[in-house]
Amino acid sequence: MPAQTRTERTAERHGVTAVAAHARRSRRIADHMVRVTLAHPDFADAVRFPYHGPDHLVRLFLPGPTGALNLPRSSAGWWKEVQAMDEADRPRVRNYTVRRIDRGLGEIDVDFVLHMDNAGPAAAWAAQVRPGDEIGVLSDRAGYAPPAGARSLLLVADETAQPALAAVIESLPADVRALAVLEYKPGTAPELPARPGVECVHLHPSPGAAPGEAALAHLEPRDLGALDYAWISGESTLATSVRRHLVTGRGMDKDRVFFCGYWKQGVAH
Secondary structure, three states, X not given: OOOOOHHHHHHHXXXXXXXXXXXXXXXXXXXXXXXXXXXXXXXXXXXXXXXXXXXXXXXXXXXXXXXXXXXXXXXXXXXHHHHOOOOOOOOEEEEEEOOEXXXXXXXXXXXXXOOOOOOOHHHHHXXXXXXXXXXXXXXXXXXXXXXXXXXXXXXXXXXXXXXXHHHHHHHOOOOOXXXXXXXXXXXXXXXXXXXXXXXXXXXXXXXOOOOOHHHHHHHOOOOOOOOOEEEEEEEHHHHHHHHHHHHHHOOOOHHHEEEEEEEOOOOOX
């Protein structure tokens, strides 16, 4: 029997299931980014929809080829349930982070990066979403977990992880200093919160550059001092290359470096 995924273990532990949320509103927040506010009664309940931190991950279930939204009903083994569905009815599953949660209103905000052709199912859905449109949501987990007493942080992200990066910055205590590096294509202009003690660096990669190349070019010559913790999220190559630089190149304890590949270049999302 296949091992459970991390999401399945999280869902089983909390007894959470996928819910059919509806879009309450959407708005363009940057050239290539749209924020969709989703609503469901479970979002008001910390037990039925647990939220673990500023980079909290949700699984989104997009309608399948027939246009119907079919959701798994179980908390454990939901992925096997999805795989057992007829291909025409099977939802497409994508990972996104929660930009904002409002328990009182039963809402979450999810930011979607749009593409020129919006070939991916999530980008295509977000580009044409209307109030009342349904999408499946399953609460998962968060990765950001600096050790107690951490006061010096490095935060690195690309535009797909910008919502999580912004939420992390907003969550920082006043006595924490951080360098936040955001790599994104020219024109997207995602916003980052201004916060005392946080230096925000916006980088545009050169045409044809590999993901993470601009971030590494900025970090390699810098004196970063003694870092207590690093959080790196975005395209897979960016996440792994910056982690390698910190652990192998700078001797940082790997247990103090969290990295997560949200997507992989060349794969529609």
